[in-house]
Amino acid sequence: MPDLDALIAPRLAELAATGLRRQLRVHDPALIDVASNDYLGLSRHPALIERACQWTERHGAGSRASRLVTGTSAELLALEEKLARFKGTEAALIFASGYQLNSSVLPALLELGQGKHEPLVFTDRLNHASLHAGLRGLKQIRFRHNDLAHLEELLLGHPGDFRWIVTESVFSMDGDRADVSALSGLAERHGAHLYLDEAHATGVLGQHGEGLASLARGKVPVVMGTLGKALGGAGAYVAGSRALIDWLVNRCGGFLYSTAPAPAAFGALDAALDLVPGMEAERARLGRMGDALRAALRERGLDTLASTTQIVPALLGDEARALAAAETLRAAGILVVAIRPPTVPPGTARLRFSLSAALTDAQFERVLAAVRAL
Ligand SMILES: Cc1ncc(COP(=O)(O)O)c(C=O)c1O
Structure with a gap:
């Protein structure tokens, strides 16, 4: 048997030598x-802990199967509606993590070009690793961080029928914000679809903590965010039109082929949604x-x-x-x-x-x- 550890050891040593070993x-x-x-500070909030326990008692420690098999309850559908109301969208869908969501929702959306239209994807240089994972194998057209003039230049230079702008509303490592209303205006003018990652804005920014997509209500067709940061629990959501969510339920591998998150996470979200707006x-x-x-x-x-x-x-x-x-x-x-x-x-x-x-x-x-x- 070839020795796998013998391959790994020098690579780890290389990382250590450059101060990059984790x-x-x-x-x-x-x-x-x-x-x-x-x-x-919601992860330790008594209301989240109590509601997580209640959902566990009612639904079990695990969801037993994917959402399309036994992983969906009436209570969970009502929770997704509550989440959609918080985000001001028609519908929302919960995933086990933001990484899983970004890496599987983007491919499902790009599939909408049906091979007829080559997707052109414009991305901020500082986008999160999970967004890159969703665009693997695709040549991204990268704009300088938060530089919308550069983005516009690139949009003008790369015409196409099926174009996407993929960016974050609050950048995870810099803590700065994208100008979401300008971005949505730019996307509209150039006929591009906007995909916005609100992992670090959800709960914290927007009038009631609903995130920055609220600055361009109805103009950001795909918004995602995580439930394990300001919302104190675990998992992630994507919010948008009913048609968007129905498409993902049918075509998004990270949703279809994965066991539904644990009921405790849904309970924590239920309580967080009661608290966050206030x-x-x-x-x-x-x-x-x-x-x-x-x-x-x-x-x-x-x-x-x-x-x-x-x-x-x-x-x-x-x-x-x-x-x-x-x-x-x-x-x-x-x-x-x-x-x-x-x-x-x-x-x-x-x-x-x-x-x-x-x-x-x-x-x-x-x-x-x-x-x-x-
Ligand atoms: C911008 C951004 N998107 C997505 C994710 C992934 O979310 P999760 O931790 O739920 O996998 C993170 C961070 O962890 C993030 O910072």
């Missing part, structure tokens, strides 16, 4: 957490915390890029510097991760702070003090 580390709950994406105070506080953290980092001479949200990067450039800064903060009791290539472009290693309404004022003060002492 290792699982047991989470230390004693640290102040500015690394996770629990932006509203969490104005938490959203406002997150905004203020973001401003204060950016100010503290800039005082230390650190570049926070174009961040305007609860995600605050501190650019360090070099992998070793980013790792050292994360270790220094860890020693001060703060959990923040060093983000390195390939998650971010080479030469842009950084600390990525993600703020949560679950932080107490005292904890946040400690984060600011540790940053000032960096």
Whole structure:
């Protein structure tokens, strides 16, 4: 038998030598957490835990099969309708994860060209790995990050009958926002379809936490977001027209051929949807915390890029510097991760702070003090 480990060992050594080897580390709950994406602190909210337990008691620990077999209950359909109302769309569909969703919904949509129309897909350079996974094998036409003039230039230079713009509303590693109304206008003018990833905007931005697609209501045909970040549970959703959802139920492999998420995740979502629209105070506080953290980092001479949200990067450039800064903060009791290539472009290693309404004022003060002492 060929020795697989013998192939793996030198590759791991290569990663280690360039500061890029990743290792699982047991989470230390004693640290102040500015690394996770629990932006509203809902993952520990008693209402979510209670509702997750209720759904588990009623429906079991697992869903037993795919949605088309035994994985759909009347309660789940009602929950998807509730989610669609929150997003202001006709319909919504829940998946087990955002990665699974992006990597399988995009191929199902591109299939709509039926081989007659070659899909032309315009993508932001900083799009998330799961969006790339959905476009594997396709030559993406990449526009400079959030540069809509560049996107327009590319649209003009690449005419076609079946064109898509695929981007995020809040970028996961930079914490900046796309101009969603300008994007939707651009898509409309050029006859392109818009696919928007709201993983980091859902729950946090928009008038009631419904995300930034609400700035162009009815003009973003495909919106996805995750349920495991601000919404505190697990899974992901895609929202849009009834026809879109019916198509995905028929043609999206990641939906068709996968066991439905555990009922506990649906219960947590049910409770989160009751709470999130009313969490104005938490959203406002997150905004203020973001401003204060950016100010503290800039005082230390650190570049926070174009961040305007609860995600605050501190650019360090070099992998070793980013790792050292994360270790220094860890020693001060703060959990923040060093983000390195390939998650971010080479030469842009950084600390990525993600703020949560679950932080107490005292904890946040400690984060600011540790940053000032960096
Ligand atoms: C922009 C973006 N899209 C999609 C995902 C994938 O979502 P999930 O974690 O539910 O797989 C993530 C992050 O994890 C993300 O940051």
